[in-house]
Amino acid sequence: MTKFDTRRGLLIILSSPSGAGKSTLAKRLMEWDDSLRFSVSATTRAPRKGEEDGVHYHFVNEPTFKGMVAEGEMLEHAHVFGNFYGSPAGPVRDAIEDGRDVLFDVDWQGAQQISNSALRDHVLSIFVLPPSITELRRRLVSRGQDSADVIQKRMQRSWDEISHWDGYDYVLVNDDLDATFDRLKTIVSAERLRRAQQPGLLEFVRSLHSEFEEGET
Numbered sequence: 001m002t003k004f005d006t007r008r009g010l011l012i013i014l015s016s017p018s019g020a021g022k023s024t025l026a027k028r029l030m031e032w033d034d035s036l037r038f039s040v041s042a043t044t045r046a047p048r049k050g051e052e053d054g055v056h057y058h059f060v061n062e063p064t065f066k067g068m069v070a071e072g073e074m075l076e077h078a079h080v081f082g083n084f085y086g087s088p089a090g091p092v093r094d095a096i097e098d099g100r101d102v103l104f105d106v107d108w109q110g111a112q113q114i115s116n117s118a119l120r121d122h123v124l125s126i127f128v129l130p131p132s133i134t135e136l137r138r139r140l141v142s143r144g145q146d147s148a149d150v151i152q153k154r155m156q157r158s159w160d161e162i163s164h165w166d167g168y169d170y171v172l173v174n175d176d177l178d179a180t181f182d183r184l185k186t187i188v189s190a191e192r193l194r195r196a197q198q199p200g201l202l203e204f205v206r207s208l209h210s211e212f213e214e215g216e217t
């Protein structure tokens with residue numbers, strides 16, 4: 001795989017148990033920064049009301065999904081809640097080469113695979129926790145998109161997802177949405193600043209050191 005310039009192209013990964021609010025935060029982040037690219041995943045899950053093919057997901061059948069995996073077209077993929085999900089690699093590579101940051105909404109397995117890939121230096125991973133398990137259920141129910149069965153399955157899997165919180169760079173408790181979004185923006189802005197500074201920093205500090213040694217103080 002090409003060695004990319006790590007100054008460019010942050011891969012911002014959001015994970016959470018279903019219903020904690022990562023899609024809501026992802027949508028806000030995309031509205032906040034129109035240079036950000038959203039990694040549109042492929043999934044074998046059926047579209048929900050209001051979900052558009054190619055925008056929220058690429059809705060594909062299982063043979064197509066497996067074909068994409070076999071052709072090496074997926075940066076990562078996983079089986080979640082009985083369906084396959086995966087992030088197509090092509091758009092991610094294009095975005096990085098373009099110097100763009102990419103936003104991912106993937107589960108812990110996807111986050112782990114991207115964090116262990118050749119693109120690991122680009123990763124900024126953020127885990128979103130719900131304020132309580134009761135509130136998590138309330139949000140899943142109030143979203144009004146899933147049947148009671150599907151909600152039950154997601155609640156049962158919630159601890160499995162939450163138990164991986166520790167593997168992320170940052171953790172946010174999504175209590176008040178505006179406050180959480182502010183914290184998310186702060187994290188992204190700070191990481192962008194850090195990475196923008198990084199390349200010339202060592203050289204700059206060396207020059208300060210030379211000046212110091214020359215007795216400028």
Ligand SMILES: Nc1nc2c(ncn2[C@@H]2O[C@H](COP(=O)(O)OP(=O)(O)O)[C@@H](O)[C@H]2O)c(=O)[nH]1
Pocket residue numbers: 015016017018019023041042045076077078080081085086087105106107108109110111
């Ligand atoms: N590994 C992986 N997980 C994904 C991908 N796309 C979505 N997911 C995860 O699959 C899970 C279910 O997503 P979805 O069906 O949209 O339900 P929601 O999280 O309740 O909105 C969530 O944890 C997503 O983050 C992907 O491309 N790869």
Ligand SMILES: Nc1ncnc2c1ncn2[C@@H]1O[C@H](COP(=O)(O)OP(=O)(O)O)[C@@H](O)[C@H]1O
Pocket residue numbers: 016017018019020021022023024025139140142143174175176177178180
């Ligand atoms: N901080 C919050 N407070 C109250 N409701 C929220 C908050 N964040 C998200 N929600 C709501 O909870 C539901 C689930 O959020 P969603 O973003 O779809 O979760 P996820 O993508 O993690 O499954 C949605 O109806 C959303 O509007």
